[in-house]
Amino acid sequence: MATLYWANSELEVKGWLTAPGGSGKVTLGEPDAEATMKDTLPLGHSAQIEALNSIISADSVTEAWRVFGDAMAHLGLLYLFFGQARHPGPPNPIDPAEALILHRIPSQWVDAYVDEQLYKGNPLFDWVQHNDGFISVADVVASYDGPVTKQMARLMELRHLHEAGPGFLGGMRDLIPGVTAGMTLSFDNTVSPEEAEARWAGCAATVAVMARALHLRVSTLPQPLLRPLSSRQREVLEWSSQGKTVRDIATIMEVEATTVEKHLRLAREALNASNTSHAVRKALTLNLLSV
Numbered sequence: 189m190a191t192l193y194w195a196n197s198e199l200e201v202k203g204w205l206t207a208p209g210g211s212g213k214v215t216l217g218e219p220d221a222e223a224t225m226k227d228t229l230p231l232g233h234s235a236q237i238e239a240l241n242s243i244i245s246a247d248s249v250t251e252a253w254r255v256f257g258d259a260m261a262h263l264g265l266l267y268l269f270f271g272q273a274r275h276p277g278p279p280n281p282i283d284p285a286e287a288l289i290l291h292r293i294p295s296q297w298v299d300a301y302v303d304e305q306l307y308k309g310n311p312l313f314d315w316v317q318h319n320d321g322f323i324s325v326a327d328v329v330a331s332y333d334g335p336v337t338k339q340m341a342r343l344m345e346l347r348h349l350h351e352a353g354p355g356f357l358g359g360m361r362d363l364i365p366g367v368t369a370g371m372t373l374s375f376d377n378t379v380s381p382e383e384a385e386a387r388w389a390g391c392a393a394t395v396a397v398m399a400r401a402l403h404l405r406v407s408t409l410p411q412p413l414l415r416p417l418s419s420r421q422r423e424v425l426e427w428s429s430q431g432k433t434v435r436d437i438a439t440i441m442e443v444e445a446t447t448v449e450k451h452l453r454l455a456r457e458a459l460n461a462s463n464t465s466h467a468v469r470k471a472l473t474l475n476l477l478s479v
Contacts, residue, residue, distance in 0.1 A: 267374035309337035316370030354384035
């Protein structure tokens with residue numbers, strides 16, 4: 189459940205090509221997207237205790253995530269991506285499409301990550317599956333000696349487009365038997381790698397404790413929706429609502445029928461629907477479709 193960050197200097201050292209940058213500031217909604225490093229301060233002891241108590245006592249996933257996200261924003265970590273999945277452990281891989289995903293990044297970024305399976309060929313995702321603890325993304329990248337895959341290039345493009353900066357990666361594999369979690373936390377791109385490392389050194393312990401508290405609490409709370417419907421899941425439901433078959437939809441979307449079936453299955457699970465017709469009805473009732 190990780191997204192990638194490579195600073196331009198790191199790419200140049202490795203001889204990798206940077207993806208084209210984006211334009212325009214993306215509004216993250218929560219927290220304030222205009223927050224900058226100069227607006228942030230370390231969390232005091234009392235504030236840390238208050239945030240931890242609020243996470244532990246939260247009565248919904250949404251509330252626990254809000255408290256955690258606000259605390260991270262106070263530290264300048266504006267881009268957050270958290271995933272939690274029931275996982276029997278190696279050799280079975282984690283499928284992010286089956287995970288609970290919480291984020292404070294633009295939804296189109298999340299959709300791309302899941303729908304385009306950008307976790308494949310992703311050294312950060314591999315690190316999460318096999319490690320417990322926190323590490324800078326730069327360190328994971330520095331230890332990676334494989335080729336730059338198309339998924340990695342796409343992730344670099346998304347980070348440039350949405351103006352994400354230096355990041356840190358957390359794996360929580362052993363905290364709860366059978367339940368694995370991971371996250372990335374990033375500053376914006378106005379923060380240099382050196383400044384990010386200095387800031388992280390002062391808050392890493394706080395982030396680790398709060399992340400583990402979030403993981404523990406979320407694992408005990410009702411989760412009626414694994415995650416909001418992705419753009420692909422909405423699209424297949426929209427075509428289904430118009431009477432299209434799986435084969436028809438596959439032709440229209442120029443994908444394999446098995447891919448359409450996967451999106452339909454995930455949409456049914458997210459909506460807690462007994463079949464595709466039921467999922468379409470629920471999605472229409474919730475105004476999730478554009479038909």
